Amino acid sequence: MFSKTLRISSSPHINKGVSVDVIMRNVVYALLPVTAFAVYAFGINALLVILTALIACVMTEHLLNKFSNRSSTISDWSAVITGLLLGLTLPPIFPLWMTFIGGVLAIALGKFVFGGL
Amino acid sequence: MLKFSSNTFKHGVHPPEHKEDTNKLPVRQFPFPPLIVLPMLQHIGKPAQVIVREGQEVARGQLLAKADGNLSVPMHAPVSGIVRKIANVPVIGGQKASGIYLETFPFSGQEVVEGAPVPLSASPEAILQGIQDAGIVGLGGAAFPTHVKLKIPEGKFCEHLIINGIECEPYLTTDHRVMLEQADDIFTGIRYLLRVTDAKQVIIGIEANKKDAADHLADRIPDDLPVKVKVVPVKYPQGAEKMLITALLGKEVPSGGFPIDVHAVAVNVATTAEIGRLLPHGRGIQERVVTITGPGIKKKGNYLIPIGTPLRFVLEQVGAAENLSEVYMGGPMMGVSASDLDISIVKGTSGIVVFGDENVKRNDKIYPCIKCGACVDACPISLNPSRLGILAKSEAYDTMADEYHLMDCFECGSCSYVCPSNIPLVQYFRVAKGIVRKRKSAVAHV
Numbered sequence: 001m002f003s004k005t006l007r008i009s010s011s012p013h014i015n016k017g018v019s020v021d022v023i024m025r026n027v028v029y030a031l032l033p034v035t036a037f038a039v040y041a042f043g044i045n046a047l048l049v050i051l052t053a054l055i056a057c058v059m060t061e062h063l064l065n066k067f068s069n070r071s072s073t074i075s076d077w078s079a080v081i082t083g084l085l086l087g088l089t090l091p092p093i094f095p096l097w098m099t100f101i102g103g104v105l106a107i108a109l110g111k112f113v114f115g116g117l
Numbered sequence: 118m119l120k121f122s123s124n125t126f127k128h129g130v131h132p133p134e135h136k137e138d139t140n141k142l143p144v145r146q147f148p149f150p151p152l153i154v155l156p157m158l159q160h161i162g163k164p165a166q167v168i169v170r171e172g173q174e175v176a177r178g179q180l181l182a183k184a185d186g187n188l189s190v191p192m193h194a195p196v197s198g199i200v201r202k203i204a205n206v207p208v209i210g211g212q213k214a215s216g217i218y219l220e221t222f223p224f225s226g227q228e229v230v231e232g233a234p235v236p237l238s239a240s241p242e243a244i245l246q247g248i249q250d251a252g253i254v255g256l257g258g259a260a261f262p263t264h265v266k267l268k269i270p271e272g273k274f275c276e277h278l279i280i281n282g283i284e285c286e287p288y289l290t291t292d293h294r295v296m297l298e299q300a301d302d303i304f305t306g307i308r309y310l311l312r313v314t315d316a317k318q319v320i321i322g323i324e325a326n327k328k329d330a331a332d333h334l335a336d337r338i339p340d341d342l343p344v345k346v347k348v349v350p351v352k353y354p355q356g357a358e359k360m361l362i363t364a365l366l367g368k369e370v371p372s373g374g375f376p377i378d379v380h381a382v383a384v385n386v387a388t389t390a391e392i393g394r395l396l397p398h399g400r401g402i403q404e405r406v407v408t409i410t411g412p413g414i415k416k417k418g419n420y421l422i423p424i425g426t427p428l429r430f431v432l433e434q435v436g437a438a439e440n441l442s443e444v445y446m447g448g449p450m451m452g453v454s455a456s457d458l459d460i461s462i463v464k465g466t467s468g469i470v471v472f473g474d475e476n477v478k479r480n481d482k483i484y485p486c487i488k489c490g491a492c493v494d495a496c497p498i499s500l501n502p503s504r505l506g507i508l509a510k511s512e513a514y515d516t517m518a519d520e521y522h523l524m525d526c527f528e529c530g531s532c533s534y535v536c537p538s539n540i541p542l543v544q545y546f547r548v549a550k551g552i553v554r555k556r557k558s559a560v561a562h563v
Binding site: 002006007008009010011012013014015016018019020022023076115116117 | 130132133287429432433437439441442443444445449450451452453454455456457458470472477484485487489491528530531533534535536537538539541543544547
């Protein structure tokens with residue numbers, strides 16, 4: 001009986017269970033109405049800018065994780081937030097290629113070089 | 118009489134309680150194990166010194182080891198039996214420490230031998246000596262020698278005697294059961310404590326989730342005792358004595374100070390009951406109430422277990438799941454996880470919580486701090502765990518101690534409990550405190 005090795009850990013042994021990805025996802029939910037209104041007010045251009053920024057951020061995150069042999073951090077939603085926020089702050093008539101570069105730099109410089117979420 | 122107090126301390130957390138599994142179950146006597154493993158250091162201070170020989174037959178309650186100086190307590194035989202071996206025994210941290218292997222007489226009646234009684238009329242000094250001789254330590258988990266705590270320093274006085282029946286740790290129900298079942302012992306204990314501390318009033322602090330215990334005690338207060346029962350809202354870590362003093366008296370114990378600085382002395386309710394039970398008979402501690410619970414246990418309950426009972430024996434008796442994964446001595450917030458099932462129940466063991474494989478759902482990934490401030494809102498003594506955590510990572514231990522009051526942290530675990538990034542803040546602080554203490558003593562020895 002009880003042949004298994006025990007796991008030991010440092011106290012406290014329980015956690016409230018509200019983890020970073022949950023918080024980040026909630027932030028995304030909170031941004032959705034704003035995003036919807038932005039599209040309603042500024043039309044398809046705004047949607048394109050936001051989508052470009054989103055795609056740039058998530059893609060950069062994915063590629064950099066892959067090239068630096070790190071496990072994927074897409075699922076913690078932080079890259080999505082970066083993309084959304086960037087897209088929302090830019091003017092709707094902003095050129096998409098500039099938006100794209102902005103997204104790439106936000107993740108590559110802001111997150112990968114200096115760390116943090 | 119019984120009023121719901123809105124008074125509590127600032128911040129704190131509300132972990133799920135899980136007390137309903139065991140709080141209705143009366144304390145049951147646990148069987149005597151065939152072999153007792155008794156470490157000599159079960160308290161804070163110096164280990165007790167063994168005074169028996171290998172091969173010697175001892176009776177239950179007989180003195181096995183005497184106290185080594187003032188910051189130490191003696192050890193009594195938890196069972197009648199033969200001293201098999203005086204050697205190093207396994208203890209919780211994974212290391213070994215001096216101790217005694219005691220083989221139980223299988224057919225002994227296990228009567229307890231009694232020593233010289235310490236009557237209530239004895240002098241305060243004699244009662245303090247009696248408390249030390251009985252081997253009494255804080256049974257709430259800290260295991261600090263009670264007689265040291267009760268000694269009022271020169272020039273100070275005690276006005277409030279606080280009996281701590283908070284039991285804020287999730288899962289644990291030992292104090293709850295002790296309050297329901299040992300009311301007479303508690304009040305006798307309070308009489309002894311009043312003799313020693315000369316306090317003007319006694320407050321029994323109980324959390325609102327133990328209303329039955331509060332009513333039970335309030336109904337039984339003897340007319341000649343200045344005792345009040347105060348019910349406070351449920352919040353962790355209210356059972357920490359400094360938090361409790363803030364909750365009950367509205368005063369804050371100064372940083373680095375002791376309760377006596379606000380004219381208070383706080384004693385755990387089970388410790389009080391033990392004083393009231395042992396001193397009139399001159400006995401020593403041989404057993405204690407332990408809550409055995411957690412999802413990995415079949416026969417959950419509150420058991421009166423002889424000190425020194427090996428953990429493996431305990432778990433076999435209560436039908437622990439075979440796939441048990443983590444075993445905590447104490448509650449899940451401040452308890453220590455056992456690395457080995459050969460360690461034994463000690464005086465400070467208030468509970469055993471067992472989690473099976475499927476119950477340990479820990480996400481081991483540690484995210485960077487997102488500066489959400491949840492830990493700052495949780496810290497009961499208003500430290501800044503977030504900042505302290507960042508400093509710990511860059512090993513700025515002296516800054517932590519000098520500028521951010523690291524040494525006031527009592528490791529309640531509230532910050533790690535709420536941290537969304539899974540940062541093991543308490544572990545960082547434990548390491549940092551150890552290093553700061555070492556550096557300080559190194560400086561003192563130069």
